[in-house]
Amino acid sequence: SALQDIEPIVLQKFPNLFERFSSVKAKANGQMSAEARKNLENSQKMYEKFGSSFEERLKRLEEADSEGKLTDDLIVSLVLSPKTEEAFAKAATWLDKIKDETVRESAENYLYFKRSELATKESRFAEAKKYADKVDDIEHKAILYFGIAEAQLKNVSQQSEANDILLEVAKLAHKADDSVEKAQVLLGLAFIYEKFNHYNALTELGEAIRTINKLENPDIFTTAVYSQIKGKDFAHYAVFNTPGFNLETAFEEISKKDFELSLSNAQNLQDKYFRTLAVLAIAKNCVENQPINKIENKKPINKPKQ
Numbered sequence: 001s002a003l004q005d006i007e008p009i010v011l012q013k014f015p016n017l018f019e020r021f022s023s024v025k026a027k028a029n030g031q032m033s034a035e036a037r038k039n040l041e042n043s044q045k046m047y048e049k050f051g052s053s054f055e056e057r058l059k060r061l062e063e064a065d066s067e068g069k070l071t072d073d074l075i076v077s078l079v080l081s082p083k084t085e086e087a088f089a090k091a092a093t094w095l096d097k098i099k100d101e102t103v104r105e106s107a108e109n110y111l112y113f114k115r116s117e118l119a120t121k122e123s124r125f126a127e128a129k130k131y132a133d134k135v136d137d138i139e140h141k142a143i144l145y146f147g148i149a150e151a152q153l154k155n156v157s158q159q160s161e162a163n164d165i166l167l168e169v170a171k172l173a174h175k176a177d178d179s180v181e182k183a184q185v186l187l188g189l190a191f192i193y194e195k196f197n198h199y200n201a202l203t204e205l206g207e208a209i210r211t212i213n214k215l216e217n218p219d220i221f222t223t224a225v226y227s228q229i230k231g232k233d234f235a236h237y238a239v240f241n242t243p244g245f246n247l248e249t250a251f252e253e254i255s256k257k258d259f260e261l262s263l264s265n266a267q268n269l270q271d272k273y274f275r276t277l278a279v280l281a282i283a284k285n286c287v288e289n290q291p292i293n294k295i296e297n298k299k300p301i302n303k304p305k306q
Helices: 002-013 015-029 034-050 054-066 072-079 085-092 101-121 125-132 137-153 156-174 181-195 196-214 247-254 259-267 273-289
Strands: 224-230 235-241
Touching: 054 072, 054 085, 072 101, 085 101, 101 125, 101 137, 101 224, 101 235, 125 137, 125 156, 125 235, 137 156, 137 181, 137 224, 137 235, 156 181, 156 196, 181 196, 181 247, 196 247, 196 259, 247 259, 247 273
Parallel strands: none
Antiparallel strands: 224 235
């Protein structure tokens, strides 16, 4: 049901509203069939699992496994909770026991996405890349690669490694079929490249524009990508931010140093609306960089009376 699908969002993002949500759910429950009511009860059990620590969930999982009562939602509950590399390593050992193939793939992608993020945060870049490589979705993988590259760019000695990471993203994107996802990854590449390689930034911006021009009514303005782990009686949703994947952001960043070529690329956009937004993003830099003329206070000149 719709209530069942949005329940994980309420649980994780708006816990203060859960009591009110439960009241509404109870009223709806009275009008549901026995099977539908059972599904909602299972969701309530899932909520209780979300409130537990990693160790508590692991203990519950081990007990269920020993009693032959292991379920996919119990394993997913564990996958969602690691905060340390040690916990991630333990959770990963349970992935193969998820019976539903779709749930297993989604849970694996989520776990390695978060595990890669943690490794990047802790400057374990080789491990971060290894875990990112286990993520299938090109946008999710690109977010992780960009995160690694940006972290490495803070250290001049690691700029070469950052460039290698971005080259891999470029290869993946160029091989992919034309899509909104491909266009956004290319825009992200242009945005990141501009931090240290203007030529590559312009190259990827051009590729993004060529991709956009081939698409019909593409929605290229989203600033986040979504992840979900959805089983029969449970669901988990996550949102990952995509800084730089936006058309305006990419043009604004690149035009800071190169007005003419940025404007030339903007004019290559066939869609008038996209072209206008790109030009406005470029113009924004012109306005912000315009020197403010100081007006000197001068005494008025008294003209002689005639």
